[in-house]
Amino acid sequence: MPHIVLFSGGTACRSTNLALLSKPVRLTRIVPAWDSGGSSKVIRESLGVLAVGDIRQALMTMAHGEGRAGDVVKVCNARMTSGTEEDARTEFALYAEGVHPLLERMEPGLRGAILNYLRTFRAAIGPDFDFRNGSIGNFILTGAHLAHNSDINTAIFVFRKLCDIEGHVWPSTAADGVDLSAVLNDGTRVDGQHRVTALDDVESDVGIREIVLSGKDGAGVPANEAVIESLESADAIVFGPGSFFTSVLPHFFVEDIVPAMARNVHARRIFIGNILQCRETRGMDVARMLEAAAEVWRARGGADVRPFTHVLANRQLLPFEKTVGPFAYLGNGALEDVGTRLGAEVLIGEFEDPWQRGQHDGRTVADVLSSLLPPSA
Structure with a gap:
């Protein structure tokens, strides 16, 4: 069966995970190893x-x-x-x-x-x-x-x-003592994954400029060998849905992860945009997330290989900002232009669960992912 590798965090990708298990695929989840809450x-x-x-x-x-x-x-x-x-x-x-x-x-x-x-x-x-x-x-x-x-x-x-x-589940690194920090746009440093996901209103409005992933004593973070093997055999590598700065992008900073993905020229690399903004991404849009990820991809060994082959983004139905609770829907921004520049096909659809506002419809997402698998998978 075709092999799908899903980079994600916890609850945001749950419906997609469950729906993929009903498909004739092998599924591997790659999860963070820097949970601090x-x-x-x-x-x-x-x-x-x-x-x-x-x-x-x-x-x-x-x-x-x-x-x-x-x-x-x-x-x-x-x-x-x-x-x-x-x-x-x-x-x-x-x-x-x-x-x-x-x-x-x-x-x-x-x-x-x-x-x-x-x-x-x-x-x-x-x-x-x-x-x-x-x-x-x-x-x-x-x-x-x-x-x-x-x-x-x-x-x-x-x-x-x-x-x-x-199904398989692996942390992207097997090393202990890994810590995540965020540097805000005003230079403030926020240490700890649990603090980054719970930025206060002032910090959230300032926004995140970059994240830092470090091992013990500031050393690099080695990749879990089981993850490298999974990436080499993958037919599709999926990023998200999930918290962009704490559950998705940090995996790119783990040593050898990006080069392993770049070497697999057969696999689709699919970015799934979130439905809503969150405390980490208030004021951002999908296009800016792609640009941030592409910058890290190139810096971490992606070379000239395009970081994503496809992008799934939720259709914007209204010309004004709409919110669910404290958070607005995540806009797409200049997604078509960024997609063209990065060589990624943009697929815009109605991916929101009709029964749970602000969350993905796992079955719809899984159907699209299945349709994007390489012909030989």
């Missing part, structure tokens, strides 16, 4: 390990789309109580001691593997860890990461087998 933040700061939140969320989306709803998936998708710390510790103990009802009725081999990873996590995290609102799936995946010599690819492989997931 929520449950991932607490684990990352406590253990100094790779952030696993986006990985686990993408794996759960794969499980949902593949119709996996067994007890293992239910456990991996569960969250701790947000009540008292003591209640959360008690709830975690039910899982770690194997007396939670979902674990008690599991086949012994599956239960044993999950208990091993939860206990590995508990031993590493120490007695003062705050489990409140934490993801059991994050705990299991982190435990597997630790149990398998900090090899995230092996941990993901085991997690997929436990949940019976066929």
